[in-house]
Amino acid sequence: MLTWQDVVELARELPEVEESTSYGRPALKVRGKFVAALRSDPAAVVVRCDLDEKPLLLEARPEILFETPHYHGWGYVLVRLEASRDDMREFLTDSWLLAAPKKLAATISLD
Numbered sequence: 001m002l003t004w005q006d007v008v009e010l011a012r013e014l015p016e017v018e019e020s021t022s023y024g025r026p027a028l029k030v031r032g033k034f035v036a037a038l039r040s041d042p043a044a045v046v047v048r049c050d051l052d053e054k055p056l057l058l059e060a061r062p063e064i065l066f067e068t069p070h071y072h073g074w075g076y077v078l079v080r081l082e083a084s085r086d087d088m089r090e091f092l093t094d095s096w097l098l099a100a101p102k103k104l105a106a107t108i109s110l111d
Helices: 004-011 054-060 085-099
Strands: 017-022 025-030 033-040 043-048 076-080
Touching: 004 025, 004 033, 004 085, 017 033, 025 085, 033 085, 043 085, 054 076, 076 085
Parallel strands: none
Antiparallel strands: 017 025, 025 033, 033 043, 043 076
16 A cells, blocks of 8 residues: 655656645645645545546546546546555656646656
């Protein structure tokens, strides 16, 4: 199972990620914009997602992705800490791309 420190390490692979807080919870941001936050009950990481893709993501990966009523209708999903490092990296990267300024986002290679 991943820890918050594992998530931070994965996020540090992305440019300008900074540790912060969001509503009193440990969070990650890029240039002040939300990328991810730790949620404790249940243990998961909140990440941004494209609202139009959200239903497809939830259907395709129900073993690691879910939402609570709080996030219904918003462009966020919860990633279980039981996700693999590669899966968490993918969701963090997608969230970062949605939060980062376009010029900064264009600097990373998605290979």
